[in-house]
Amino acid sequence: MSNEANTPIVGVRGVSVEISGREILSDISFEVPAGQFVGLVGPNGAGKTTLLKTIMGLIEPNSGHIELFGTRGPRRATEAHSVGYVPQRHAIDRNFPATVRDIVMMGRLCCLGPLGRPRKSDWRQVDETLGLVGIADLSARNIGRLSGGEQRRAMLAQALCASTRLLVLDEPTIGLDLPAEQDFYSLLRRLQADLSLTIVAVSHDLLALAGEADALICINGHMHIHGNPDDVVHSHAIREAYSCEFNFIAGELAHHEGGGDHDH
Numbered sequence: 001m002s003n004e005a006n007t008p009i010v011g012v013r014g015v016s017v018e019i020s021g022r023e024i025l026s027d028i029s030f031e032v033p034a035g036q037f038v039g040l041v042g043p044n045g046a047g048k049t050t051l052l053k054t055i056m057g058l059i060e061p062n063s064g065h066i067e068l069f070g071t072r073g074p075r076r077a078t079e080a081h082s083v084g085y086v087p088q089r090h091a092i093d094r095n096f097p098a099t100v101r102d103i104v105m106m107g108r109l110c111c112l113g114p115l116g117r118p119r120k121s122d123w124r125q126v127d128e129t130l131g132l133v134g135i136a137d138l139s140a141r142n143i144g145r146l147s148g149g150e151q152r153r154a155m156l157a158q159a160l161c162a163s164t165r166l167l168v169l170d171e172p173t174i175g176l177d178l179p180a181e182q183d184f185y186s187l188l189r190r191l192q193a194d195l196s197l198t199i200v201a202v203s204h205d206l207l208a209l210a211g212e213a214d215a216l217i218c219i220n221g222h223m224h225i226h227g228n229p230d231d232v233v234h235s236h237a238i239r240e241a242y243s244c245e246f247n248f249i250a251g252e253l254a255h256h257e258g259g260g261d262h263d264h
Contacts, residue, residue: 009069035192040202041219084166094142167191173205206233210230
């Protein structure tokens with residue numbers, strides 16, 4: 001097997017981040033292998049979004065570095081076309097003057113020709129991606145008139161329509177009801193398999209993400225644990241990370257394991 005095949009898609013190497021003189025992340029290190037769905041969890045204020053933005057190159061670490069597809073530094077810019085990012089959801093004005101198709105085309109800005117105008121091949125890619133996420137029939141709708149779940153799928157399509165290999169999502173199911181959340185995670189799992197995606201997702205819902213991810217990483221300023229979701233959820237490290245919040249989490253875990261129907 002080639003070295004390229006063994007190269008992790010994401011390598012976080014001793015990363016520390018300070019913002020306004022306050023240390024947010026301290027000496028974080030982990031790898032994400034190709035094709036894996038990794039969930040990033042931790043209590044409120046743990047630095048999860050800061051870590052995602054650092055992986056994306058939106059925040060520069062004070063020490064350590066990020067590798068994407070085995071490269072770091074200026075060469076990472078050439079890998080940007082292979083990374084799709086779905087930020088936290090923000091309310092979209094119902095009258096925002098853009099169709100779903102227009103919004104998804106924004107994800108191909110990095111791929112446009114020298115004149116910066118979409119070609120037929122770009123629109124074809126947009127339409128194919130809308131089909132992949134199950135909203136091809138909504139392509140002409142105003143983005144602000146979609147439901148929360150439909151908007152999430154549109155943002156997902158935008159992140160995927162540029163030959164994406166790494167998909168990074170920040171709280172992708174926040175604000176969704178349980179059926180919509182389950183549908184979204186099922187879609188992510190299908191796309192992971194069909195497109196050979198590597199996925200890194202942040203969620204406040206530890207147990208929902210534990211039921212979907214291949215691995216969990218728990219941080220609270222620094223690394224607490226990285227491993228199999230079942231091992232992480234039952235570990236002492238998760239109790240330390242969540243501290244006073246853990247009694248609630250433990251009660252939810254007992255509910256999930258104590259019989260009854262649950263899809264996660």
